[in-house]
Amino acid sequence: MAIENKPISKEIKTQAVIDSFKKLNPLVMIKNPVMFVVEVGTFITLILSIKPDIFGFDTVGRTYNIAVFLILLFTVLFANFAEALAEGRGKAQADTLRKTKSETTAKLRHKDGSYQDVPSTSLRKGDIVRVDTGEIIPSDGEIIVGLASIDESAITGESAPVIKEAGGDFSSVTGGTRVVSDFIIVKILTDPGESFIDRMISLVEGAARQKTPNEVALTTLLAVLTLVFLIVIMTLVPIANYLDVSIDVATLIALLVCLIPTTIGGLLSAIGIAGMNRVTQFNVLAMSGKAVEAAGDIDTMILDKTGTITFGNRMASEFIPVGSITEKDVTFASLKSSVKDETPEGRSVVELAHKNGLSWDENEYKDAEIIEFTAETRMSGLNLKDGTVIRKGAVDAIKKYIAAKGGSIPSDLEEKSNIVAKAGGTPLAVAINDKVYGVIYLKDTVKPGLKERFEELRAMGIKTVMCTGDNPLTASTIAREAGVDEFIAEAKPEDKIAAIKKEQDDGKLVAMTGDGTNDAPALAQADVGLAMNSGTMAAKEAANMIDLDSDPTKLLSVIAIGKQLLITRGSLTTFSIANDIAKYFAIIPALFIMAIPQLDYLNIMGLSSPKSAILSALIFNAIIIPLLIPVAMKGAKYKPMDANKLLSKNLFIYGFGGVVAPFIGIKIIDMLVSTLQFV
Ligand SMILES: Nc1ncnc2c1ncn2[C@@H]1O[C@H](COP(=O)(O)OP(=O)(O)OP(=O)(O)O)[C@@H](O)[C@H]1O
Ligand SMILES: [K+]
Numbered sequence: 001m002a003i004e005n006k007p008i009s010k011e012i013k014t015q016a017v018i019d020s021f022k023k024l025n026p027l028v029m030i031k032n033p034v035m036f037v038v039e040v041g042t043f044i045t046l047i048l049s050i051k052p053d054i055f056g057f058d059t060v061g062r063t064y065n066i067a068v069f070l071i072l073l074f075t076v077l078f079a080n081f082a083e084a085l086a087e088g089r090g091k092a093q094a095d096t097l098r099k100t101k102s103e104t105t106a107k108l109r110h111k112d113g114s115y116q117d118v119p120s121t122s123l124r125k126g127d128i129v130r131v132d133t134g135e136i137i138p139s140d141g142e143i144i145v146g147l148a149s150i151d152e153s154a155i156t157g158e159s160a161p162v163i164k165e166a167g168g169d170f171s172s173v174t175g176g177t178r179v180v181s182d183f184i185i186v187k188i189l190t191d192p193g194e195s196f197i198d199r200m201i202s203l204v205e206g207a208a209r210q211k212t213p214n215e216v217a218l219t220t221l222l223a224v225l226t227l228v229f230l231i232v233i234m235t236l237v238p239i240a241n242y243l244d245v246s247i248d249v250a251t252l253i254a255l256l257v258c259l260i261p262t263t264i265g266g267l268l269s270a271i272g273i274a275g276m277n278r279v280t281q282f283n284v285l286a287m288s289g290k291a292v293e294a295a296g297d298i299d300t301m302i303l304d305k306t307g308t309i310t311f312g313n314r315m316a317s318e319f320i321p322v323g324s325i326t327e328k329d330v331t332f333a334s335l336k337s338s339v340k341d342e343t344p345e346g347r348s349v350v351e352l353a354h355k356n357g358l359s360w361d362e363n364e365y366k367d368a369e370i371i372e373f374t375a376e377t378r379m380s381g382l383n384l385k386d387g388t389v390i391r392k393g394a395v396d397a398i399k400k401y402i403a404a405k406g407g408s409i410p411s412d413l414e415e416k417s418n419i420v421a422k423a424g425g426t427p428l429a430v431a432i433n434d435k436v437y438g439v440i441y442l443k444d445t446v447k448p449g450l451k452e453r454f455e456e457l458r459a460m461g462i463k464t465v466m467c468t469g470d471n472p473l474t475a476s477t478i479a480r481e482a483g484v485d486e487f488i489a490e491a492k493p494e495d496k497i498a499a500i501k502k503e504q505d506d507g508k509l510v511a512m513t514g515d516g517t518n519d520a521p522a523l524a525q526a527d528v529g530l531a532m533n534s535g536t537m538a539a540k541e542a543a544n545m546i547d548l549d550s551d552p553t554k555l556l557s558v559i560a561i562g563k564q565l566l567i568t569r570g571s572l573t574t575f576s577i578a579n580d581i582a583k584y585f586a587i588i589p590a591l592f593i594m595a596i597p598q599l600d601y602l603n604i605m606g607l608s609s610p611k612s613a614i615l616s617a618l619i620f621n622a623i624i625i626p627l628l629i630p631v632a633m634k635g636a637k638y639k640p641m642d643a644n645k646l647l648s649k650n651l652f653i654y655g656f657g658g659v660v661a662p663f664i665g666i667k668i669i670d671m672l673v674s675t676l677q678f679v
């Protein structure tokens, strides 16, 4: 794993302590309204500590004011520490990544074909470079010539090299990875500072972090609650004046801070950052917290077949003749159809024909018009100078093509291609002019372990749909083998989008996983788009998550983290508010007793003195924040079970715990505090 999952080190903790002080800057604090109010209170009590009668009266004395000031200061620092600690882990990961981003030299190709050594940082979009064995790829791009095995461990942490080649879905290369065999010519696709590693760095560092809509809503709610309590506390002043009792300002501030939701206010951003951190620890890069939260609520998951469910290295394994065609003729026709096909499928056809002892004359195809493969036509081929047209492609596409030309379809084409499809292979029909020669058998392998994980998704109530450009028979075989619930075959890129939109129109949240350029629009349309790192640049750019291990079922982990994130936030909010209600019972009686000692019967908790009661409640309010940091960082306990059940279970635990904990905590603290001289 490139992104290390180390326990929080001493350095991170030390740095977090330093950062907690830096975050006292009011311009930073204002982003967190609840804690900003606490900071203002801290400032006022600081002044009261210096000049206790600044408001014209002093009923409590300097020491009490200093005590309130210190507890408030620690309350703010604890909240800052929680956030700094969560950020610290990401910063450490970013530093590790930065080290891999060493300055290298690139061989830039000029228009005249000559090469010049330039620093990798000077490369721009559109530049062409050559990378030889042992060299580091200078920036992100696409292989335009060649095939090489590449060590991507700097990014994925996986030490086994991967094969990358021009054409098709495995042509993208990432800056910072190393060519271990052969050479490649790469077209650079990013400008300096926008590369994949740059994006990874800013992601793990949280530089690009934006509050999610859920977080914004909760922050607003907490701010409103704070405002309400502020008004309530302010109205106490005229009431007290009317009763001719004076309530000191430090106590009013203490009361306010105890009543506003400081626990969740202090932990909210740490919860979000830690959630994103957990995602990266699974080797998934999430572009936004919003995507992670959306993952927690996913109803439907749509998957591309080749390269996502299967490994995607579709290789020709057999040439099957139809009608009266001989094996040699179909092999030759297949070879002809593929000599100019630069996709991995096309090259594998040429290779197999070679192995079967056939060769071709380059001259014969020199002036031929190349018909490149597209996901729309699902065909590729050549138009020769002499008028001969050669095509290969999806069987139904070739059938339509031949029918339009007025040719006849051999009676055994269906049967022969079905044999291939039933085995999970992709049959490609080959035709010259209006005559079908036979079928090319493209073999592919389903990635292991999918069935079990799709089973888990089903248990969570998530529907899986495979969406492929391949024929229905192949699709159904692979669908069965992989264990998806449904499949859509013969899907063009727009069909993939339509499939997603249809689910979304039914009010469903949809995740899409894919790797190809043709998947990019669908990845962008989905609520959660997970691209395989093995896939094309277009797919990775359109998606809002990238799995560095190219494992589509990784979404399962992200779903769990998303759900856990929402549950953690909900639980701690419940705890925080329940807590504040309990503190109300400790602190309000104290306030009245302080003013009117005859009201002592209100002291239901039997606290030793009004001052001790208030300080104890305030201390409890402060230390609950660091005590809950582990929950915020690790997330509330999560088991894959019915989400509603889990939520109500958590609400009960945290709600009940939130009411009971302060009574016990404040009582214990009061027993300790009451031994102090000044209270
Ligand atoms: N080089 C090629 N020449 C001709 N036809 C091809 C070629 N490659 C693929 N095909 C045909 O086009 C169909 C669609 O291919 P493509 O790889 O775009 O599928 P897709 O929509 O990405 O779906 P999936 O990746 O799930 O298979 C294939 O099933 C195959 O029949
Ligand atoms: K509080």
Ligand SMILES: [Mg+2]
Pocket (backbone or CB within 6 Å): 169, 304, 305, 306, 307, 515, 516
């Ligand atoms: Mg594909």
